[in-house]
Amino acid sequence: MERKYSDSLVLLLTLAGVIGLMWLLNGSDFMNLGYFQSMAFQLPELGMLSMAMMITMLTAGINLSIIASANLSGIVMALILTETIPPEATGPGGIGLIIIAILAGLLVSALIGLLNGFLVAHLEISPILATLGTMILVSGLALAITKGYVISGFPPAMKAIGNSSLLGLPVPLLIFAGGVVILSVILQHTPLGNRIYFLGSNPQACFYSGVNNPQILMRTYLISGLYSGAAAIIMISRFNSAKADYGESYLLLTVLVSVLGGVSAAGGFGRVSGLVLALVILQIISSGLNLMGVNTFLTLALWGMVLILVMVIQYLIERFQEKRRTI
C-alpha cells in the first residue's frame, strides 16, 4: 500500500512540474481558460481508450484491437444515424434513434470484446496474437463497409454530445468521469476486480484457488471492448464523422498512459487514479508542445522515448526495492 501512495505522489509532483514548465515556456497563452476547455474536450477519448487498454494489461494481456473496434462501432453508429435521420431532424424521435444508434455501436464493440475474450480465455491464444488478428479483421470490416470514405452529417443532438457543456463542464469530460468512476468501482470494490488483479499477478495460483480464469478473462475483454465503444461515441460526435482509420497513433499513447500511470505490463498492478493523473500530464505536455508548434511526428518520437524511459525507471526502482528487501 505504501508503494502505491508514493507512486501517486510522484505523479502529482510531476503534474505540478509539468504545469510549471509549460507555463514558463508558453507564457500567458497557456494559462487561459479557453485552452483548458479545449484540453477537456480532447482528453476524454484518449482516456476511454487508455482504460480499455489498462484493464487488459492488468491481466498481463494487451488489447491491440481497441482503436479498430472504436472505429468500427463509430461507423455502425454513424451509419444508423445518417441512414435513418435527416440531419435537420430534431425532437424526441431523433433522440430515440440516437439512443438506438449508440446501443448498436456498443453492441458491436461488446461483440468484438467477447471475440477477443473467447480467443484468449478459451483457445488460450496469446493476447498479442489474438487481438492482432481481431484488429486486422475489424479494421478490414470498417474499411470494407466505408470503402475508405468518411461518413458524416449527424443530427444536432448527436453533435451536442461531443461539443456542448453541461453545468459548465464539457459533456465528453462527464462521460469520461463516469467511465473512471465505473472502472474504479469495478476494480476496487467488486469480486471481479479482485480476481482481475489476482489473475494478473499469478494466473496459476488464481486458478488453483478456485477462480474461473476463463470467465474473468472473458469479462475483462468485454469491458475493454465496451470502453472502446464508449470512446467511439465521443470520437464521432466530436468530429461529426466516422472513418475507418481515425486515431491510429493512439495505440502508443494508450500503452504510454497506462504504463506512466503505474500499470505493470506484467499484470497485477495499477489503479485508475494513477491512469487519470498520467493522462492529464500527457495532455498538458501534448497541448503545450502543440502550442509551441512542435512537429507532430517529433512529438510521437518523444512519446516513444518517454515510454521507454518510464519503463526503465520503473525497472530500476523495482530492483532497488528488491535489493533492500534482501539485505
Added chain:
Amino acid sequence: MKKLFSYHEMYVFLAIVIVALAITAINPSFFTLENLFDMLKSYSLIGTFAIGVLFVLISGGIDISFTAIATITGYITAVLLLQRGDQLNIYIIFLIAGVIGILLGAFNALIIYFFRIPSIITTIATLNIYYGILTVLSQGKWLYGFPEWFGKYTQMYVFTITNANGISYGLSVITVFWFALLLLAWFILRFTVLGRSIYAMGGNIASASRAGFNLLKLHLFVYSFMGLMAGFASVIQALLVQTVAPNSLVGKELDVLAAVVLGGASLTGGTGSVLGAVLGVTLIAILGNGLTLMHVPSYWYKVVIGIVILISVGSSAYRRKISTRRRVIIEVE
C-alpha cells in the same frame, strides 16, 4: 501419414492448394509461370522481413519496429545513391543498409534485455521513435531518380522465357537473393548451436538461462538479425519500385507478422520453421494476388487476412490444448 498431419505446415500447405485451385477455377491466368515469377518477385520484400520476424518469434519475443528500421535504412541508402551513386555498387548498398539495420535492431535488444521491458512495448516505442525522427528529418520527401546501374537489377533475370505476346519474363535476381537468405536462415536454425539455442530460449527462458545459454548474446543476435533483414528488405523495396518514400513501409508490419504466424510460429516462442514462414508468405501472397485476379475490391483483403489468421492461430492453439490435455491424462495413468 498421421505424422504428416501433426505438423502445422501440412495444414497451411493444404490451404494453399485449395485456395490456388479455387482461384484458378475462376481466373486461369493465375496458374501460369509468368504470374508465379511475378509474385515471387514482388513478395520477396515481405518474405525477407518474414525471415527476421520468424527468428524473433521463435525466441519468444515480437518486433513491430522493423518497418521503421527499414524506412531509415532505405532512406539513408537512397540519399547516398542520389549523392554518390556513381561511386557505389549494389554490394556496398546492401552492406550499408545491413549495418544500420543491425545497429537499430541491437538497440531494441539492449533495451529488452537490460531493462526487462516486454518486447511488444519496446518495439511499439522504437517504431514511433525511429519513424517520427525520420519523418521530421526527411520532411516526408520522396526520393527517386537513382543511377542507371541501380535500376538494371529490377529487370535482371537468371533465365528468361518469352511468352506468346513477345513479352519476356523470368526468375528475378531479387527472388534468388531472397531464396539465398531463406537457405541461410534454414541452415542457422537447423544446424547450428546458435539456432538451437534460439529455440531453447523461446521454449523456456528461465531454463535456458539456467542451462547456461548467454541470453544477452541471443537477444542481440535475434534482434540484430531482424534489423539486418529489415535493412536488406529496404534495398529490395528500393530495387522493386525505384522510389523511396518515408511512409511506404510502416503499416506493412501486420502483413508480415500475419504471414509468419500463419506459418506456425507462435508468440509463446519455441516453435516455427523457415518452411512454415515461406508457406505463410505464400498463402498471404496468393490470397492477395488471387483476390485481385478474382476482381474482389481491395478493401476486402484485410477482412480475408484477418479471418485466415484467426482460424490458423485458433486451430493451432486448440490442437495444442488438446494435446496437453492428452499428455496430462497419460501422466495420471
